[in-house]
Amino acid sequence: MEEVLKYNLYDHGLAVLTINRPNKRNAISKEVVSLFAQYITELENNTDIKLLVITGEGQQAFCAGGDLKDFHGYLKADEAFELLKPMQEVLYRIATLPFPTLAWMNGSARGGGLEIASACDFRFATENGDYGFVQGNLGIATGWGGGSLLYRRIHPQQAHYWLIESGIKTVKELKEAGFIQQVIQENIEPDAEELTIFLSKSVDQLRHWKSQWLHHHSMEKLKNEMVEEVAGCSKLWESEAHIEAVNRFFSKK
Numbered sequence: 391m392e393e394v395l396k397y398n399l400y401d402h403g404l405a406v407l408t409i410n411r412p413n414k415r416n417a418i419s420k421e422v423v424s425l426f427a428q429y430i431t432e433l434e435n436n437t438d439i440k441l442l443v444i445t446g447e448g449q450q451a452f453c454a455g456g457d458l459k460d461f462h463g464y465l466k467a468d469e470a471f472e473l474l475k476p477m478q479e480v481l482y483r484i485a486t487l488p489f490p491t492l493a494w495m496n497g498s499a500r501g502g503g504l505e506i507a508s509a510c511d512f513r514f515a516t517e518n519g520d521y522g523f524v525q526g527n528l529g530i531a532t533g534w535g536g537g538s539l540l541y542r543r544i545h546p547q548q549a550h551y552w553l554i555e556s557g558i559k560t561v562k563e564l565k566e567a568g569f570i571q572q573v574i575q576e577n578i579e580p581d582a583e584e585l586t587i588f589l590s591k592s593v594d595q596l597r598h599w600k601s602q603w604l605h606h607h608s609m610e611k612l613k614n615e616m617v618e619e620v621a622g623c624s625k626l627w628e629s630e631a632h633i634e635a636v637n638r639f640f641s642k643k
């Protein structure tokens with residue numbers, strides 16, 4: 391059976407991680423979290439990589455967020471914290487990789503799917519998708535640290551408003567807010583023209599610019615904010631609103 395997270399390394403410095411659960415709209419299961427942690431260790435130790443792209447399998451979704459079967463249940467706050475923390479650590483490690491990272495959003499994204507996208511330095515998205523930090527509609531908040539990351543990707547006031555609004559955005563709205571840098575028409579190919587701006591530069595140049603970015607933003611402050619975010623979401627986990635929202639999702643199936 392194919393892995394639920396595929397890792398492809400190309401000889402021109404490109405690494406691609408593909409979330410491979412198209413029948414579940416690439417929702418993140420615990421197994422996907424574990425494979426992310428494993429592959430990131432390989433990426434951290436590879437000095438030849440110029441760019442990491444994270445994308446989804448298929449044309450319908452980039453990532454539907456946490457798998458509601460794996461990540462949503464009747465948990466106490468401390469249990470929810472233990473459940474959410476591993477993916478927060480994955481997102482922090484993605485955000486602090488020593489080379490540029492790009493979310494190639496090949497379709498719709500919800501909740502944690504946009505938290506993964508926010509962990510990347512850059513985001514390209516297809517017009518065929520729509521995109522929403524919907525955690526607020528589930529009675530919770532971002533739970534993997536993606537809210538802290540969003541504050542570093544777009545204007546902080548816009549980030550605050552998006553998290554409260556919990557709305558679904560078009561690619562036009564994402565572009566207007568500066569959340570995405572390019573609109574894409576199809577799934578990624580290793581020789582995609584859109585990757586040239588990265589792959590035409592040297593490893594040293596790309597790692598210099600990423601080091602500059604990491605120094606500009608205190609990573610210690612980011613890590614602390616992300617951990618506090620997980621704790622805050624965990625407290626909301628016990629709410630009636632959250633339990634009812636998850637029941638609604640599965641009852642409509």
Ligand SMILES: CC[C@H](C(=O)O)C(=O)SCCNC(=O)CCNC(=O)[C@H](O)C(C)(C)COP(=O)(O)OP(=O)(O)OC[C@H]1O[C@@H](n2cnc3c(N)ncnc32)[C@H](O)[C@@H]1OP(=O)(O)O
Binds near residue numbers: 451457458499500
């Ligand atoms: C910290 C992260 C945070 C958390 O986990 O706490 C979150 O990510 S909360 C947000 C969780 N995600 C969602 O609420 C999104 C739920 N999914 C959808 O809104 C839609 O599926 C959508 C818009 C992504 C795609 O809609 P579409 O009509 O194309 O597909 P279906 O809804 O018919 O779904 C197809 C198939 O996929 C299963 N599915 C979709 N999303 C999830 C999910 N998040 N977890 C588990 N399974 C999911 C859905 O049940 C269908 O499966 P099937 O077996 O065919 O019934």
